[in-house]
Amino acid sequence: MSEQKKSITVALDIMGADVPPDSIMTGGIQAAAECGDELQVTFVGKQEVISNFLDKQKNVPSNISVEYAAHAVAMSDNPTEGIRKKNSSIAVGLGMQKRKEADAFVSAGNTGAVMASAIMVLGRIEGISRPAIATQFPSRSGRPTLVLDVGANVDCKPMHLFQFGLMGSVFASLMTGRTSPRIGLLSIGEERSKGNEQVMQTRELFEKSGLNFIGNVEGRDILSGRADVVSTDGFVGNVLLKFTESIEGFLTKSLKRQIETNIFSRVGAGLMTPFLRRLRNAFDYSEYGGAPLLGINGVCIICHGTSSPKAIKNAVIVAARMVKHRIGENIRQEMAILNNSNNNEQDDKSQNGRDRFVRSISSDDEL
Amino acid sequence: MSEQKKSITVALDIMGADVPPDSIMTGGIQAAAECGDELQVTFVGKQEVISNFLDKQKNVPSNISVEYAAHAVAMSDNPTEGIRKKNSSIAVGLGMQKRKEADAFVSAGNTGAVMASAIMVLGRIEGISRPAIATQFPSRSGRPTLVLDVGANVDCKPMHLFQFGLMGSVFASLMTGRTSPRIGLLSIGEERSKGNEQVMQTRELFEKSGLNFIGNVEGRDILSGRADVVSTDGFVGNVLLKFTESIEGFLTKSLKRQIETNIFSRVGAGLMTPFLRRLRNAFDYSEYGGAPLLGINGVCIICHGTSSPKAIKNAVIVAARMVKHRIGENIRQEMAILNNSNNNEQDDKSQNGRDRFVRSISSDDEL
Numbered sequence: 145m146s147e148q149k150k151s152i153t154v155a156l157d158i159m160g161a162d163v164p165p166d167s168i169m170t171g172g173i174q175a176a177a178e179c180g181d182e183l184q185v186t187f188v189g190k191q192e193v194i195s196n197f198l199d200k201q202k203n204v205p206s207n208i209s210v211e212y213a214a215h216a217v218a219m220s221d222n223p224t225e226g227i228r229k230k231n232s233s234i235a236v237g238l239g240m241q242k243r244k245e246a247d248a249f250v251s252a253g254n255t256g257a258v259m260a261s262a263i264m265v266l267g268r269i270e271g272i273s274r275p276a277i278a279t280q281f282p283s284r285s286g287r288p289t290l291v292l293d294v295g296a297n298v299d300c301k302p303m304h305l306f307q308f309g310l311m312g313s314v315f316a317s318l319m320t321g322r323t324s325p326r327i328g329l330l331s332i333g334e335e336r337s338k339g340n341e342q343v344m345q346t347r348e349l350f351e352k353s354g355l356n357f358i359g360n361v362e363g364r365d366i367l368s369g370r371a372d373v374v375s376t377d378g379f380v381g382n383v384l385l386k387f388t389e390s391i392e393g394f395l396t397k398s399l400k401r402q403i404e405t406n407i408f409s410r411v412g413a414g415l416m417t418p419f420l421r422r423l424r425n426a427f428d429y430s431e432y433g434g435a436p437l438l439g440i441n442g443v444c445i446i447c448h449g450t451s452s453p454k455a456i457k458n459a460v461i462v463a464a465r466m467v468k469h470r471i472g473e474n475i476r477q478e479m480a481i482l483n484n485s486n487n488n489e490q491d492d493k494s495q496n497g498r499d500r501f502v503r504s505i506s507s508d509d510e511l
Numbered sequence: 512m513s514e515q516k517k518s519i520t521v522a523l524d525i526m527g528a529d530v531p532p533d534s535i536m537t538g539g540i541q542a543a544a545e546c547g548d549e550l551q552v553t554f555v556g557k558q559e560v561i562s563n564f565l566d567k568q569k570n571v572p573s574n575i576s577v578e579y580a581a582h583a584v585a586m587s588d589n590p591t592e593g594i595r596k597k598n599s600s601i602a603v604g605l606g607m608q609k610r611k612e613a614d615a616f617v618s619a620g621n622t623g624a625v626m627a628s629a630i631m632v633l634g635r636i637e638g639i640s641r642p643a644i645a646t647q648f649p650s651r652s653g654r655p656t657l658v659l660d661v662g663a664n665v666d667c668k669p670m671h672l673f674q675f676g677l678m679g680s681v682f683a684s685l686m687t688g689r690t691s692p693r694i695g696l697l698s699i700g701e702e703r704s705k706g707n708e709q710v711m712q713t714r715e716l717f718e719k720s721g722l723n724f725i726g727n728v729e730g731r732d733i734l735s736g737r738a739d740v741v742s743t744d745g746f747v748g749n750v751l752l753k754f755t756e757s758i759e760g761f762l763t764k765s766l767k768r769q770i771e772t773n774i775f776s777r778v779g780a781g782l783m784t785p786f787l788r789r790l791r792n793a794f795d796y797s798e799y800g801g802a803p804l805l806g807i808n809g810v811c812i813i814c815h816g817t818s819s820p821k822a823i824k825n826a827v828i829v830a831a832r833m834v835k836h837r838i839g840e841n842i843r844q845e846m847a848i849l850n851n852s853n854n855n856e857q858d859d860k861s862q863n864g865r866d867r868f869v870r871s872i873s874s875d876d877e878l
Binding site for chain 1: 731
């Protein structure tokens, strides 16, 4: 490590999840151990909870630090109540980022409260009307499909859907190294004439943007991997996300019923256990390390309330990579290029060329 | 069979599917053979196609008849073009029902054209603003969840969503024998405060209806079986339906990748084949025999373009059962009761009691 290289600090909310704080902290320690000095993980939560946990550890990596918060937002709190809790782990963790004491915030707590607080404390990127939650779905190609929004905005205007696609494209380009990610607009048919009013108007915005817009995609195209980024409103996205999360339980239940009725498949089931586990994991979005909230001035990743330590570890590492790739700054630049291009439609379209993100990546080495 | 008992005639469109007409007719023959004289199946399509098929059959059941149609609507036709084809198998089959020469129509052809033609030719049930396509999803409970609308109406008002729930409730009650089916309204959280504008207004309509409304349900509740009927707009429903249909391909692809990498799971995979087939079938809506279009004056079932003979057989049998249970008449009565109840809110609520459909079932014996 060169001395010039500043480490990235991720504030990790250890409170308010469905799993115990110890499980969250275990994930944080795994991330710290895996990344070394490049990463600083700060546990944010109640003093006694953190101390009890750390006292039990044989080795605490030197890149773990702590920041105490007197309160926690409960899963049952509504977002407004959540925001009002001044010294909650959410408020303290985001406050660190606001004061530049941290670069990112990761929480497995109350989604609505985290989202609302992040937008309030960190603010929106200039030009972005509605920050959105992005989630990676598995696909047949083996490379995930990024779907957004999955719950931040239920009633969307065409401009919002367009901006979701743009933000997703920046994220997919920088984080997964895809040049010119294919953006699809979720609808009920590929034809221009199909879809609701919202979709038809959004299509026009994409078509004149210069982004790599592949047109309408359908429900089946998410798992097929036909698009890298799928734009939809938070209502449809959230219904799809929760439906997808329930597939695991459905498969398990169907398997049990099958095993009970057939001795041959009982033998098969034993041999197939690793496969089924992997299959179920494919439908579990915590494997991808949580869902980034895109469009804010900062980095915030919202994890599932039942996140495993591995999911927390992944989320912390993804958060640090988002900082490194300056996702927010790139989204801001992309918005500016598009606005500029719209104002000067005669200008050379190459301004909207494929490789425009590459120049702005701060470093090539992966965290 | 008593002589008084009139058989039920199902007009089966043999044209315009993705599978060949012979495959559709094979399903029709299976239905005719299974049901005997209670059912009459009429093949509707091009003369030479039907003759060629029937000439090859060793035994054609006596309850198979034919009705020739000079044209076919292609999958690629838009619904407006489809409606204009006067002597298409869709127009001829629905015309038979209009003239009371048939009681039901089943087609695996162009969904949009079948839907639009059925509404135009047969008309809507009095009081129903928007007919809807209903589809059965599998559930952990083993009993399917009926979701509607899955594509007929992309932009819906609260009254439409309410009527979808009502129609689904009548269908589930009569066709699956559930007393007082639980109706859920698809949203992004169970709480009253969650959902979009449309959902919040629809909730009020359900709450004062006297139907067995269980409140908002989420994406995960479809496979969990928490509701018998789930109401949503045709945009969300269609995205979900197509997403669900793609799960089979995703599972197969994931299985293949797993088998290629692991000898133990290769053995397991062989033993698990029947299970996986069943699992995939669970996600294939053709197993339920197609999707009824509810809210029209008549019976119309729309099948998947790639329907197997078994799916067609099931669809024909379900169509005949819908005729027997007088689904349309029961939806009309239910609408009248609700309108009456809304006009006389002081009236005894028992008018809206649980068992109101039972009296109107024409017969208890199952087709």
